[in-house]
Amino acid sequence: MPTQRFNNFKLYTVLTGILLFTGSCSEYFNLTPPDGLVLDEYWKTKEDVEATLMGAYQQFAKMDENLFLYGEIRADLIIQDNNTPADQRNIISGNIFATNSLCYWGDFYKIINHCNNVVKYAPEVLKIDKTFTEFKMEAFMSEAIFLRSLAYFYLVRIFKDVPYVLEPSDNDNVNFFPPKTSGKEILSNIKSDLKEVRLKIPTTYNTIEEIKGRATQAAVDALLADICLWNFEYDECLTYANNVLNTNSYFLQPSSKWFELFFPGNSLEGIFELQFDSQNGQSNSLYQNTYVLNYYEASTYAMDILFPLLSQEIIRGRGSISSESKGYKIWKYCGGAPDQNTVRPGSISGSCNFIIYRYADILLIKAESLSQLGRYDEALTLINEIRRRALMEEVNSQNTPESFEDLILIERAKEFAFEGKRWFDLLRMGRRNNFARKKKLIEIIVQNVPSTQKLVIASKLTDPDGWYLPVSSSELESNPNLVQNPFYAN
């Protein structure tokens, strides 16, 4: 009997022992989901890094219509047409609610996420892929930092304060609910990022599409100049503007070839353009929206300053606004020739690049900084260079910062009409010197608005917080750490 019991005892201990040991192996419970690529299987070669980087460029390209809208819809160069979507009509008439689709910033953050991925994992790939040189890795990371900084520059100008996300969303433990960081801080951070990568980024590439479509040192300098101008740091701005001038790789297009900036694009003057090629299936959205679907029309002010019959702007007018028979449409994205009538051929209708920076922009940025620093003659020379190229008479102006500001504002409106810059130019003027010229901004905007709305919109623009868009309501709901822009808080 005792042996029997002892045998039983042995049996039971062995059994429980086996159970305990097997229970502790948690490997049995680590299952990978059957579909989907797992993180550690992806980042293996330099092609993977480049693919993610290209994903960021492509996501930027998808946003061409939005980049256009953010820079034009609240300004005075376009008005709504028959088919303008309701959300856009609401913004034009000043009824901006947090439910508006333009308050959705997800597309920018997709770009930022791709770039964050590149920055985090390119060094990892360097260790694995022997064909990946450190030089190339730094180049890719610099491009990613340029795109990320450009995305944040847009976000700060549109929303003022936004979450500053630097980590890619690659696992469940990432903080998905970041609060806002002040725009000032974000800009100062991206400036230092850009200054650091200036020298690591290529100055040129093999194909023309890459030279104009990928980030180059000149693109970084252009962005730095723009950021410094936004921050009113004029001397620093001049440094970067001069960097671009000194490369001697960018020139103003000759007057007769001004329209080549847009058709076919990738001209001598372009510094950074979002690339499109309908023949390869990469069409932009702006052709459809400006030409086919009748979303926008040139405003009275745009007509006054650009339409050839009213303004004598032969070069720029003929290339910017279509004829009456075509409906005064925005011509840069659908025109085939600077004659206000010939449309782009069907096979390449959606191929017009969206220009983010071009040489003329750098010249006028430089002129703006010079005039604010009191160097009026130099500024005037640059302004007149642009005007000469447009076959317009040279101008003169009183030597005060305000006069020059007005002059440059008009010149920029004529040169960069519909290129997504006007609203940001106006905001710069409104913010300068602690909102000294806020009234002028209100005056300009209100002229473009129907009479019953004028007084209402003027009141809405008195609070500078109202110059920015609200955070979208769905984003506020899903992120409890976000607070709404105080102008829209009620």
Add this chain to the structure above:
Amino acid sequence: MWKNYSIPESSGFDQLKFFNGGKLENKGWEASFRYVIVQKSNLMFSVSFNLSHNLNSFLEFPDNFNNIVGSTIANGEYPRMAQLGQPIGSFYGFNYLGVYPTNSDAVAHDAEGNVKMDSNGNPIRMTFSNGYKFQGGDARYADINYDGVIDINDVVYLGDSNPLYTGGMGFNTSWKKFSLSCQFLFRNGFDIVNEIALKTEGILDKNNQGKAVLRRWRKEGDNEPNMLPRAYMDSPANNLGSDRYVEAGDFLRLNNLSLEYSIDKELAQRFGLDMFEIGINLRKIWTLTNYSGQDPEISQSIDDPYWFGTDNGITPTPAVYSFYVNVMF
């Protein structure tokens, strides 16, 4: 535990395919015993009993959980919600109070039961959230917040699909060559949504309806007890997810009854067999329940936090009567 969970766009994504957030708690106990009452040479009697009790509840939700978004109230729909402290399997809906006999009965009342008047002194008509004004013959739901509108704010907790106690009992007895065993199953403390009734008594579309619709409201002034709302094609609110279709599913079921006779060894060997047994086995032959549908034994789903128990009329397991013979050579 959540699928396709929304996260802020600042992450670069708008949804997570799978998100493990929040906390769910399961606690309970189980008891079982078996007791041999009589053990003699030719008589044995034992009983067994088991009982389990389990409560689960949501302890925590992820930071940005919104339990109202995604809930729809429409005919035939129970709003999908999850509440802290309530279990998976709980369901929510309206409180059904019968039928309005006349148009003038379909007016809003305040907490004391007085009719509410608008700014011109006219009674405020009850409406549904899409603007439809209730009329005589329409279904009457409780206006929990007394605002004159039947909408998501009038949704209340209706019941729980999780049984409070599940268990079984049975006995086993043998006397000489006969043996008899019997097994009961019971579940109590849970509710079922009778989807069959919902589909056959709604009278708002072209599907076949049950006989119950013969006792529906037909004209102003009709006020029979338990009458159904009026027949109204595409009615906006006469068949909302409410406690009209919620029934207690408690049941006691005789799951297994078998009687067996084992023939004498000597007798069997005469036929050249080592063993000869015959018996009858009856399964699922008797159920005691108040549930009016086909079968209250509903299956439970485990991958959906918004699941609740509905009876869709899936063919239940049948009652089986079998006769068997066991031989051994």
Add this chain to the structure above:
Amino acid sequence: MMNEVKAKIVGLCIFSSLVLSLSYSCKKEVNNFRTEEQFVSIAKYISSDTTQFNIFFKMIKEGKLLDALSSYNPNGKSYTLFLPTDSAFYAYIKQNNNYSNITQLLTDHDFINVLVRYHVVNSEFRTNDFPFGALPDTTLSGDKLTIGFSNDLDTTIYKVNNVAPVINANIEASNGYIHIISKVLEPIVFSSYDLMKLNPDYSIITKALDTTGLKDKMGFYTTNDNGNIIKNIYTMLVEPDSIYHKSGIYSIEDLISHVKPINGNYSSEDNSLYQFTAYHILDGSYFLDNFENSVNYNTWASLPVRVDASFIIKINQGVANFGTIISGKDTSIINYIEPNYNESNILSKNGPIHIISEVMNLYKPARSERIYEFYEEPLIYNVKNVVNTYQFTMDKFTVLTWQGVNEIKYIKSSSNAEMSTNKDYIQINGDFSISYNISKLLPGRYSVKLMANAFSQQNAIIQIFIDDHRVGGNVNLTSGGTSKNPYYEFVLGEYEFSTYTTHIIRIQSLIPGNFIWDYIKFTPV
């Protein structure tokens, strides 16, 4: 043995009954747990804040508005409540001599009924929707409230009726929005003349109204051409005495010598004092945001006032040179009269009063294009902003009359696909004859254009008569529009008006059918 078994059986029974009783006694608690409401009703919001809104809550109960404010709005979309604080009421009592304390105020049932309803508008408005003028919908008492804006450095302050500042806006409730105001809104009981009379700063213009007898025509009601009694609606443009002083006019005698009448019969319509004074009264109700660009507005005198409302409202531009402004390198000439934005939009029972910046003399403006969209008809004017389909029978109309059919419809749409001007039109169907009495326009030659739906085969073929003279040929309404825009502007021809008076447009169906009429337009040639 048997005892053992019995004992076992007894033990078993006790045990099982214990377990069973345990299981059946724990009934599940019926939990009437319900979803938390996202927003409370307006009434609940008021009652829940006992520090600030006690008095108004008592008033709601007294005025029998508690039920309405705790439910949805059965007569409109939602409510907008302008909620005065308790301190606003104390200030009101002090200022107002009729009541010595709150309790006494609460006993005046009739007044409380009107007062609480005067604070609730029958639609929902957020501050984003505030117009610079009257809110498009009326209060529950049938009156209109106006919003004024004052810009203070970086923020905008909204003022209801130009007296009550909004201190906390856009509080969302389940049945509307609440804006908290720091003053009580007083229901309007005065006519425009009464308001002028009560204010000593407007003594000169008031004296002019007295002397010319115009004050008798400025009451609450008037009789129209058909003999019906209708509300007397007009807009006033007035100059304060200080403006008159600037032109050297210090009394009514100075004013008389300024206008140089032929004789002393000031109440005659030909008299220039009468004309001068009547020129300050406009037909119809126009708040500052209702003025359109380049439109002549008819007055009670024999000439209209011209308003150009682009960025700034310019009245009678070109009438005289009042001065220049230099800003930066822009020099602009002021040759128009402007309303004083901060002090205009003053409400009276008749309509708004606007304060103007210069003495307004008679001026014959250039002819402007006139579009007639039936807004002279009060029934249509009252609903022109509220989306709906309206069916009217003729007994209620004054300006439109018709024969051949029983009723016409006025439709105001909100859909983007609706291509009519202001998304509204009238519709008449059958073998009809419809007459439209249009208001005065300056004499001269005009091109007449008719905008109507011209895309359906069901449409009629019509003939148009102005003052019984045939204009244009037969207009075939079955063709002309497109599927995207069914409206077509038919150019009927030219017509010459010889006097400044009203006219009758009569449209008759030659071939019966549907007639959807957007407007009739007169463009000066």
